[in-house]
Amino acid sequence: MSAGPNVPGATPLLQARGLNKRYGRVTALDHADFDLYQGEILAVIGDNGAGKSSLIRALSGALVPDAGEIRLAGSPVAFRSPLDAQAAGIETVYQTLALSPSLSIADNMFLGRELRRAGPLGTICRMLDRKAMQRIAREKLTELGLMTVQSINQRVETLSGGQRQGVAVARAAAFGSRVVIMDEPTAALGVKESRRVLELILDVRRRGVSVVLISHNMPHVFEIADRIHIHRLGRRLTVIDPKAYTMSDAVAFMTGARAPVEVAA
Ligand SMILES: Nc1ncnc2c1ncn2[C@@H]1O[C@H](COP(=O)(O)OP(=O)(O)OP(=O)(O)O)[C@@H](O)[C@H]1O
Secondary structure (H helix, E strand, C coil), X not given: CCCCCCCCCCCCCEEEEEEEEEECXXXXXXXXEEEECCCCEEXXXXXXXXXXXXXXXXXXXXXXXXXXXXXXXXXXECCCCXXXXXXXXXXXXXXXXXXXXXXXHHHHHCCCCCCEEEXXXXXEEEXXXXXXXXXXXXXXXXXCCCCCCCCCCXXXXXXXXXXXXXXXXXXXXXXXXXXXXXXXXXXXXXXXXXXXXXXXXXXXXXXXXXXXXXXXXXXXXXXXXXXXXXXXXXXXXXEECCCCCCHHHHHHHHHCCXXXXXXXX
C-alpha cells in the first residue's frame, strides 16, 4: 500500500529513476527521476524545453524512454502505449487534448473504452450502448460542474476552447482511478473556468487519486500543490514544499539563478 510522502519509508505510487530520451542531438530527458505519492498533488514546473512534457509522456505511455525504470506501487512497469497506462489507472490530459472534434462529447468521453450492450446469457454484444454512455457522460460532467453545453451529443468541434478543455479534464478525472496527469490544464481557460478546473483537481485528490500538474502558472501551482518538482535541463533538479518557499525562489531554481536544495522526495 502506498502512502503520503510524510510517512517514513512510504513507497511512491508512481516512481521513475534515470529516464533518458534523446531526439537526435536533443536530450529531452537526462537521467530524470520522479516520485509521486498517493493522494497528493505534485506540480511539475520548469522552463520551456526543460523536458516536463517528455517526462509525463514517459509516465503515461505516450513515449518509450531509451533508458530508465518506471515503477507503479513498487512494481516495474513498461508502458508501450497510453492504453497500457490507462489500464493501470493512469489518465492524462495532454496539451493537445487528444479529442476527436467530429465526435460528440459523450463519444469523446468513452473514446477507446466504449460500453457495449449485454447480449443473451450475459455475453457482451458488438452493439454500442449509446444510452448508457450518454447517461454516464452527462452524470460525470454535471457532477464535476464543468459543462455549460446544451447537449451531450453536441460535436466537440462546436465547443469553445475552454469547453473542450473541460471535456478533456472531466474525462481524465472520471476515469483515472490512481493517477491523473494534467499538462497545462488551465492554459487556454478564463478566470472562472480555471477556477473550476482547480476545484476539480482538489476534488480528484479528495477521492484519494494522485494528481500530476504541469503548469507555468505559479499562483495556481502554489495554491494547490502539496509538493513542487522542479525540472531543469532534462532532469529533476529538486523538490520543494510550497509552504517553505516563495514563487520567486521557485523561478530562481527553475532558471538556474539559484543552486538546488536537496531533493525532499
Ligand atoms: N518529438 C520531438 N522531436 C524532437 N525534439 C523533441 C520532441 N519532443 C521534444 N523535443 C525536444 O525535447 C526538449 C524537451 O521538450 P519538452 O516538450 O519535453 O519540454 P517542456 O519542458 O515540456 O517544454 P514546454 O514548457 O515548452 O512545453 C526540447 O528541446 C524539445 O524541443
